[in-house]
Amino acid sequence: MLRLVTPPATPVVSLAEIKRHVRVENSDDDSYLESLVSAATGMVDGADGWLGRALITQTWDYALDLFPCQRSGSIAVLPIPLAPLVSVTSVAYTAADGTDTPLATFRTFNATSSQPAYIVPAIDETWPLTKCEPESVRIRFVAGYGAAGAVPAGIKHAIMLIAGHWYENREDVGDRALAKMPMASEALLMPYRNWRG
Known part of the structure; x- marks a missing residue:
């Protein structure tokens, strides 16, 4: 959403x-x-x-039910739905124990491109487990060309x-x-x- x-x-x-x-x-x-x-x-x-895509700079909240699954030999990519991405302000999730937790580290790719960007876990990390409920992953991001x-x-x-x-x-x-x-x-x-x- x-x-x-x-x-x-x-x-x-x-x-x-x-x-x-x-x-x-x-x-x-x-x-x-x-x-x-x-x-x-x-x-x-x-x-x-x-x-x-976003035309003039605007801030969006993006909610998912869970982080993407990592398959053998691939990276679990989480696409940001609107381009061009300016920044990912925050990523938070509801942990399996029900606590709301900010995700401290992740990597962003295609951030300077006009194509959709995506985020992946930090090096040598995987996405954390989330509580099985709607909107357990929440991302705030800024997108747009600027003025x-x-x-x-x-x-x-x-x-x-x-x-x-x-x-x-x-x-x-x-x-x-x-x-x-x-x-x-x-x-x-x-x-x-x-x-x-």
Whole structure:
């Protein structure tokens, strides 16, 4: 289970950027345009987003029922579900005896990559045994590109295309033929998508 702890401090696309994109100069539709940007961002950002990544820096809690099992000749890898990872703030678990215990040492891989990172036990260690109950492993992590200016231009432009499409086509049905969602937005987003199982 993923739960957002600290949402992004600013939108990915500013009001000025979306107004320039849809060629609106007055402020009559400002709040409506901001809501469209928010909805379009929600389609691609975070735990439920199409990209499987965090766009602007945000903090998440990730809960699992147990640590992954180590199989013969392999490392028990625990993937962090959103990229890019900034840091793992804490890992805690409910021990077999029921005590809540912080995990002092672990290793993080792919932390500087735009692909999902993962953590593994410290060298010569294994994951500890946990109590058999839901959410017995808890991870807090920070993910995102940083500020809005660090979000890749393709992602920002796709959000503007989606919001602009909704601004021009405000109904699902009507008495005129509506254009389909531009495929350009999907093409812009595809290189950044993390494929989840």
